[in-house]
Amino acid sequence: xxxxxxxxxxxxxxxxxxxxxxxxxxxxxxxxxxxxxxxxxxxxxxxxxxxxxxxxxxxxxxxxxxxxxxxxxxxxxxxxxxxxxxxxxxxxxxxxxxxxxxxxxxxxxxxxxxxxxxxxxxxxxxxxxxxxxxxxxxxxxxxxxxxxxxxxxxxxxxxxxxxxxxxxxxxxxxxxxxxxxxxxxxxxxxxxxxxxxxxxxxxxxxxxxxxxxxxxxxxxxxxxxxxxxxxxxxxxxxxxxxxxxxxxxx
Amino acid sequence: xxxxxxxxxxxxxxxxxxxxxxxxxxxxxxxxxxxxxxxxxxxxxxxxxxxxxxxxxxxxxxxxxxxxxxxxxxxxxxxxxxxxxxxxxxxxxxxxxxxxxxxxxxxxxxxxxxxxxxxxxxxxxxxxxxxxxxxxxxxxxxxxxxxxxxxxxxxxxxxxxxxxxxxxxxxxxxxxxxxxxxxxxxxxxxxxxxxxxxxxxxx
Numbered sequence: 001x002x003x004x005x006x007x008x009x010x011x012x013x014x015x016x017x018x019x020x021x022x023x024x025x026x027x028x029x030x031x032x033x034x035x036x037x038x039x040x041x042x043x044x045x046x047x048x049x050x051x052x053x054x055x056x057x058x059x060x061x062x063x064x065x066x067x068x069x070x071x072x073x074x075x076x077x078x079x080x081x082x083x084x085x086x087x088x089x090x091x092x093x094x095x096x097x098x099x100x101x102x103x104x105x106x107x108x109x110x111x112x113x114x115x116x117x118x119x120x121x122x123x124x125x126x127x128x129x130x131x132x133x134x135x136x137x138x139x140x141x142x143x144x145x146x147x148x149x150x151x152x153x154x155x156x157x158x159x160x161x162x163x164x165x166x167x168x169x170x171x172x173x174x175x176x177x178x179x180x181x182x183x184x185x186x187x188x189x190x191x192x193x194x195x196x197x198x199x200x201x202x203x204x205x206x207x208x209x210x211x212x213x214x215x216x217x218x219x220x221x222x223x224x225x226x227x228x229x230x231x232x233x234x235x236x237x238x239x240x241x242x243x244x245x246x247x248x249x250x
Numbered sequence: 251x252x253x254x255x256x257x258x259x260x261x262x263x264x265x266x267x268x269x270x271x272x273x274x275x276x277x278x279x280x281x282x283x284x285x286x287x288x289x290x291x292x293x294x295x296x297x298x299x300x301x302x303x304x305x306x307x308x309x310x311x312x313x314x315x316x317x318x319x320x321x322x323x324x325x326x327x328x329x330x331x332x333x334x335x336x337x338x339x340x341x342x343x344x345x346x347x348x349x350x351x352x353x354x355x356x357x358x359x360x361x362x363x364x365x366x367x368x369x370x371x372x373x374x375x376x377x378x379x380x381x382x383x384x385x386x387x388x389x390x391x392x393x394x395x396x397x398x399x400x401x402x403x404x405x406x407x408x409x410x411x412x413x414x415x416x417x418x419x420x421x422x423x424x425x426x427x428x429x430x431x432x433x434x435x436x437x438x439x440x441x442x443x444x445x446x447x448x449x450x451x452x453x
Binding site for chain 2: 048049050079080083084086087088089090091093095097098099100101102110111114115143144145156159160163
């Protein structure tokens with residue numbers, strides 16, 4: 001469903017991604033692990049057009065969403081099209097990025113009303129359902145500053161789901177949370193996985209990766225070092241670098 | 251008290267011109283297009299770098315000499331001069347406030363498929379407003395006092411009134427006029443504090 005071919009990304013002279021090939025199937029949950037600075041987050045941000053790739057091709061459902069060679073566009077994609085593609089892939093950020101001047105409900109309704117042009121009452125009804133599904137039906141009228149980190153992140157997940165995305169990207173969704181709040185967010189993500197949402201999750205939560213992922217990818221220094229089922233990666237890693245990383249985090 | 255109304259009308263009209271034009275200048279200043287950025291920079295550089303009185307004279311006396319079509323009566327000339335000047339200051343205030351908003355807000359909006367214009371309108375500018383209020387209040391109070399400069403082109407606002415009366419030998423008349431300025435500036439200080447509080451509900 002999501003297909004990355006030979007993705008390279010540089011920031012100036014710094015090469016962050018050095019030839020990534022990855023295919024994610026519909027309904028699959030892929031967890032990306034690896035040391036910080038390995039390019040995991042950049043990879044996600046490239047899929048969602050928050051960063052421009054330097055070379056390579058990204059396709060979603062067979063449709064080329066980004067294609068570049070040496071920094072040049074091979075296919076000029078109109079910015080309207082880019083935005084549409086963005087909205088088809090939901091993104092959840094490490095620091096939530098909720099809109100602070102809007103209540104939880106308004107946060108979830110904003111894009112469906114403004115972008116999809118849904119009627120307000122329909123959008124509100126859906127937003128209430130979504131907030132209920134992440135366990136926040138009693139917080140609809142609360143501003144983000146009055147919510148805990150875990151609650152904020154659940155609103156952020158509901159906000160992304162409101163656009164009915166084909167896939168969800170999670171960029172270290174629990175890294176900014178107090179330890180006791182991590183569980184409630186992972187619970188919502190597990191629920192999504194059970195509903196067969198296609199997910200790419202950059203995470204340091206090895207327990208989550210082991211339990212929920214269909215496939216685990218270990219990245220280091222801008223390349224995919226090793227990939228396999230959670231079993232393969234966590235119990236019998238083949239690569240030295242994977243072993244070294246796992247021994248540090250487990 | 252007509253002259254108090256003139257001062258207030260000048261200040262309000264000028265700040266309105268300044269806000270609209272200042273917002274355009276601020277958006278140009280952070281635009282992707284170099285030409286817009288340069289034009290906006292140049293405008294701000296000129297209007298902040300020259301005295302307001304000179305700008306008033308320029309618009310009222312010098313423009314009509316370039317082309318008679320640019321001749322204006324005192325009122326519009328004063329409002330335009332004050333407005334164009336405050337636009338330069340307000341542009342910097344607006345730009346600062348917009349740029350102080352966390353980059354994550356832009357990214358979140360983009361990830362939801364919101365266009366740049368929509369993001370500015372719905373996400374960035376509403377959040378910047380609260381941050382603009384304190385410096386905006388300062389700018390408005392400065393502007394309110396600067397309206398006294400247009401007495402130089404013959405508009406009878408508070409300052410000119412004071413001068414006219416006191417030149418008739420009653421120089422004590424400056425004192426009540428000073429008091430009126432003080433009352434007005436104090437009033438607006440309080441109003442802006444209230445506004446700031448009102449816009450802080452979500453923080």
